[in-house]
Amino acid sequence: MTSSIAALLVRAMVDGEDEQADRTAVRILDAVVLEVATSGAAKLTIEGVARRAGVNRATIYRRFGDLDGVKEAATMREGRRMAEVAARAIEGVNDPADRLVETFVAAIRIAREHPVISRVAVLEPGQLIAAGLADDAALLHLGSGVVAVGIRQAQAEGHALHIDAEEMGQTIAMLFAACVVLPATQGIDLRTDESVRAYARRTLVPMIFGPNSARAQ
Numbered sequence: 001m002t003s004s005i006a007a008l009l010v011r012a013m014v015d016g017e018d019e020q021a022d023r024t025a026v027r028i029l030d031a032v033v034l035e036v037a038t039s040g041a042a043k044l045t046i047e048g049v050a051r052r053a054g055v056n057r058a059t060i061y062r063r064f065g066d067l068d069g070v071k072e073a074a075t076m077r078e079g080r081r082m083a084e085v086a087a088r089a090i091e092g093v094n095d096p097a098d099r100l101v102e103t104f105v106a107a108i109r110i111a112r113e114h115p116v117i118s119r120v121a122v123l124e125p126g127q128l129i130a131a132g133l134a135d136d137a138a139l140l141h142l143g144s145g146v147v148a149v150g151i152r153q154a155q156a157e158g159h160a161l162h163i164d165a166e167e168m169g170q171t172i173a174m175l176f177a178a179c180v181v182l183p184a185t186q187g188i189d190l191r192t193d194e195s196v197r198a199y200a201r202r203t204l205v206p207m208i209f210g211p212n213s214a215r216a217q
Helices: 002-014 023-039 046-053 057-064 067-089 096-113 115-123 125-156 165-181 193-209
Strands: none
Touching: 023 046, 023 057, 023 067, 023 115, 046 057, 046 067, 057 067, 067 096, 067 125, 096 115, 096 125, 096 165, 096 193, 115 125, 115 165, 125 165, 125 193, 165 193
């Protein structure tokens, strides 16, 4: 049941875009990811994307409008893929606190290993912040929506009834963004799954389930 709810959430947010996207659009978005991973977000150009994707510039303009449009489309696609991976990470996990922890661990791991996020977070953190806030903070809303659905599921099971799911979803999404952007040397050590898991249990679990919850022990 847990995994089916998470999967339905992701499918609703994706709205079938990846499955229905034409191959040319997929090649263009793949090219954006490779260009940024190789040269950085600041050096991304329509010409570079077109060359790597094997299409002409007019094709990119026709599908995405301009450079900002193609960057936003690539950012949202990668965000949806992250949500899918996080959903799979909690398949078969029944305890609501464990679901919260493992979702956070999976999300941080994806960010740590993603070729674009890991590079930009270190070399161009401002670009990463801009990507999260682009298109009326669509990526941030995606993340907060994922968390809010998980919290509402826990509330349906009788837990975390003292909090507002939407507000807490936004709070954790912003916290996640800060964890990604701030280097480990300037913040909490989140370089391994074990350290992320321990942090989530110390901080997120009592935040959501209450300081006196047995799950916070």
